[in-house]
Amino acid sequence: MRIAITVNGAAQAHDVEPRTLLVQYLREACALTGTKVGCDTSSCGACTVLVDGESVKSCTMLAAQADGANVMTIEGLADGDEWHPVQQAFHEHHGLQCGYCTAGMVMAAVSLLEEIPDPTEHDVRLGIEGNLCRCTGYHNIVESVLAAAQMKKS
């Protein structure tokens, strides 16, 4: 079937099998490999992207369901050479260790800050409950998200 998706602002159109997962589509058809496949069972959140501005786990969505939607991946977050505040905050606050969960963690945080612009630490911990970090680097991830909220305000 033919699908057309706007990915990171660019129009994409491909013929796909109906069973193609969104993460597979992004990585294989669009060659955007920043989005990772982690558990592949919608538990870990490594594959989190934004669909029409909201975080979703792209391993548990068909590309066909995103037909006509606006999808944003980690590659689309920066404005040219200027990082998104969440990326900047993860850099400054050491919000990553091995980095495998980072793309999903950052996208989940971007979505969270759209819904709760001035979160408490509790809000952040609840807000990223769908994203697992096997390095258990949660402390600095939470610090990063809180710092990003401050950066976005100023």
Next chain:
Amino acid sequence: MIPAAFDYVRAESADDAVAQLAEHGEDAKLLAGGMSLLPLMKLRLATPTVLIDLGRVRDLSYVRDAGDHVAIGALTRHRDVETNDVLERECGVIRAVAAQVGDNQVRHRGTIGGSVAHGDPRSDLAAALLALDATFVAQGPAGDREIPASEFFNGFLETALAPDELLREIRVPKSGPNGFAFEKFNVRAQDFAIVGVVAARADGATRVGLIGMGSTPLRATGVEQALAQGASPADAAAHAAEGTEPTTDLNATPEYRSHLARVLVRRALEAL
């Protein structure tokens, strides 16, 4: 993991979905948010030959004050339930339970109707709707049919919905903004409850729904009867596991689940 191949069609409306179900037969499945069905398809535990995507049927996404009850469109996402003002005012328990389904990503996609129609005994919302005596409106080729929650859940992943029926609306009697408690016991925050309890006061009685205590969501009838006869929360909670048939899995034995039910019911009743 990739699902087995299937034909993909889109429904444009509820009527269209019912017509397509009739056309494609029993091997067709309706796809709402996909948070339950797609994982099953990826594991190839479900292999529908036709998937009818309801994602474009936006007129089944609503929450309406309907006098003595709140009407919720089956395709209303958990996110829209948890942030809804009408529900916060008229049926706070449903709003609060929806806010703890899965995680943000799941709540952005998953729908209340999809969750209920899946018939999972671990569904928080199913137990809450059962406790509140909700009514499910099914649309089939012959028109609409109302199914009381007490007759809806037939077995593990089995409901009273016929293969040619679409769950269209959920009607929840008003129970007010407060007067409820939700206890969810799990290992990781985003997980299904190993055991969960929804307790709510409505119409002068206390209703108690159990999550994860059998092959369907259950009412703790022994607890409700004890409370009606004036038992204290602690005494009533001793009846929490009566009539249940909890299963064994990686997380818990039946004995442990029964223990959890008694503890969580007591906590919920004391918090009411």
